[in-house]
Amino acid sequence: MKINENFLKIQSSYLFSNIAKKVNAYTAANPDKPIIRLGIGDVTRPLAGECISAMHRAVDEMADEKTFMGYPPEYGHKWLLEAIRDNDYKARGVDIDISEIFVSDGAKSDCGNIGDIFSQENKVAVCDPVYPVYVDTNVMAGRSGDFVNGGWSNIRYMPCTAENGFLPEIPKEKVDIIYLCFPNNPTGMAITKDELKKWVDYANENSAVILYDSAYEAFITEENVPHSIFEIEGAKTCAIEFRSFSKTAGFTGVRCGYTVIPHELKAGGTELNALWARRQATKFNGVSYITQRAAEACYTEEGKKQIRETIAYYQKNAQVIYNGLKDCGFTVYGAVNSPYVWLKTPGDMGSWEFFDTLLHEIQVVGTPGEGFGPSGEGYFRLTAFGSAENTAKAVERIKNYFGK
Numbered sequence: 001m002k003i004n005e006n007f008l009k010i011q012s013s014y015l016f017s018n019i020a021k022k023v024n025a026y027t028a029a030n031p032d033k034p035i036i037r038l039g040i041g042d043v044t045r046p047l048a049g050e051c052i053s054a055m056h057r058a059v060d061e062m063a064d065e066k067t068f069m070g071y072p073p074e075y076g077h078k079w080l081l082e083a084i085r086d087n088d089y090k091a092r093g094v095d096i097d098i099s100e101i102f103v104s105d106g107a108k109s110d111c112g113n114i115g116d117i118f119s120q121e122n123k124v125a126v127c128d129p130v131y132p133v134y135v136d137t138n139v140m141a142g143r144s145g146d147f148v149n150g151g152w153s154n155i156r157y158m159p160c161t162a163e164n165g166f167l168p169e170i171p172k173e174k175v176d177i178i179y180l181c182f183p184n185n186p187t188g189m190a191i192t193k194d195e196l197k198k199w200v201d202y203a204n205e206n207s208a209v210i211l212y213d214s215a216y217e218a219f220i221t222e223e224n225v226p227h228s229i230f231e232i233e234g235a236k237t238c239a240i241e242f243r244s245f246s247k248t249a250g251f252t253g254v255r256c257g258y259t260v261i262p263h264e265l266k267a268g269g270t271e272l273n274a275l276w277a278r279r280q281a282t283k284f285n286g287v288s289y290i291t292q293r294a295a296e297a298c299y300t301e302e303g304k305k306q307i308r309e310t311i312a313y314y315q316k317n318a319q320v321i322y323n324g325l326k327d328c329g330f331t332v333y334g335a336v337n338s339p340y341v342w343l344k345t346p347g348d349m350g351s352w353e354f355f356d357t358l359l360h361e362i363q364v365v366g367t368p369g370e371g372f373g374p375s376g377e378g379y380f381r382l383t384a385f386g387s388a389e390n391t392a393k394a395v396e397r398i399k400n401y402f403g404k
Contacts, residue, residue, distance in 0.1 A: 048306035054297035076103030129372030188334020203238035324395035
C-alpha cells in the first residue's frame with residue numbers, strides 16, 4: 001500500500017486550523033479575557049425566516065410516508081434549478097439551462113473537486129494573495145511541482161498588490177487553468193466588466209478555462225461590477241462559475257452551493273459539463289431535500305427581502321471597520337463590494353506578528369495575509385461577519401491600542 005505523496009507536500013494543517021489552534025491556546029491560558037473573532041469568514045446572523053419555515057415544512061414532509069423523500073436527484077431538484085436559473089441568471093439577461101447547473105454542498109467543495117476533471121499536466125494560475133483551497137487542492141492533485149522560495153514551481157502566481165489595484169495582470173505565458181475570485185477573498189476588491197472581458201478573451205484565445213468563484217456577489221454595490229462571469233460575452237466557451245448560499249443567505253452551517261458549466265465549454269471536443277456530471281454522479285449523492293427547500297426559499301419575495309436586510313447588516317459592519325481603521329491611520333482596502341477589509345500592517349510589522357499583537361494585547365482575531373500567499377505578507381484581513389456590537393468593540397480596541 002502506498003499513499004498519495006502529494007499530501008505530504010502541503011502544510012500539515014489548513015490556514016484557519018492554525019489560527020484556531022493559536023486562539024484556543026490563548027483562551028485556555030486566559031479564560032477571563034473574551035475574544036472578538038473577525039477572522040474566519042463565518043456568518044453570525046440567523047437564517048432568513050423564510051428559509052427556516054421552508055425547512056420546517058420539509059422536515060414535516062420527511063416524517064410522512066406519503067411525502068417522504070429519499071435520495072435527491074444527483075444534480076439538484078428541478079424546482080431549485082429553475083429558481084436559480086430564473087433569479088440568478090435570467091433576471092440579469094443571462095441564458096443558462098438547468099442542465100448546466102449542479103447543486104452541491106458548497107462552493108469550497110466544488111472549487112476543490114473540480115480538479116478531478118483536468119489533467120495533471122495543466123498549468124495553473126492563481127491570484128496572489130489567494131484563497132488557500134485553490135492552491136492546496138492542486139498540490140494534492142500533483143499539479144504544483146516543488147515548493148521553492150515561498151511558492152510552488154508549477155503554479156503561476158499573479159501578484160495582486162496596491163501598485164496594480166489588487167487586480168491580477170494577464171499572464172505573459174500560456175496557462176491552462178485560471179482561478180479568479182471576485183469580489184475577491186481576501187482583498188475585498190472587485191473587477192469591472194471591461195477588465196473581466198480581457199480575461200475571457202485571453203482564455204478563449206489560449207484554450208484556457210477560467211474557474212470563477214463568485215461566492216460574494218451578493219455584496220456588490222457598484223453598477224459596473226458583474227455578478228456573474230456569464231454577463232461577459234464569450235464566457236460560456238471558457239468559464240466555470242461557482243456560487244454559494246453560504247455568504248449570500250448564511251448557509252455556512254447548512255451547506256449548499258452550485259456550479260455552472262455551460263455546454264459550450266469544451267476541451268478537445270469533449271464537454272466539461274458531461275465530465276463534471278459523471279464525476280458528481282459517482283462521488284456525490286446530492287444535497288438533502290430539506291436543505292434544497294431552504295435554498296429555494298431564498299428566491300421568494302419575502303426571502304429576498306430578508307436576505308437583503310442581512311447583507312446590509314454585514315455591509316454596515318464592513319464600513320464600520322473600514323472607516324474606523326482609516327481614521328486611526330491604517331491604509332485600508334475593500335468593504336465596498338465585499339464583507340472583507342484588507343489592511344496594511346503598521347510599520348514593518350509582519351502579518352503573523354500583527355496577528356499575535358491583536359490576539360495577545362487586545363483580544364481581537366483576524367487573518368494574517370501571509371496565509372493567503374507571498375503577496376499577502378504585510379497585510380491583514382478582517383471580516384464583517386461578526387455582530388454589530390462586537391465589530392464596534394473590536395474597532396474601538398484597535399483604535400485605542402494603535403492610536404497611542
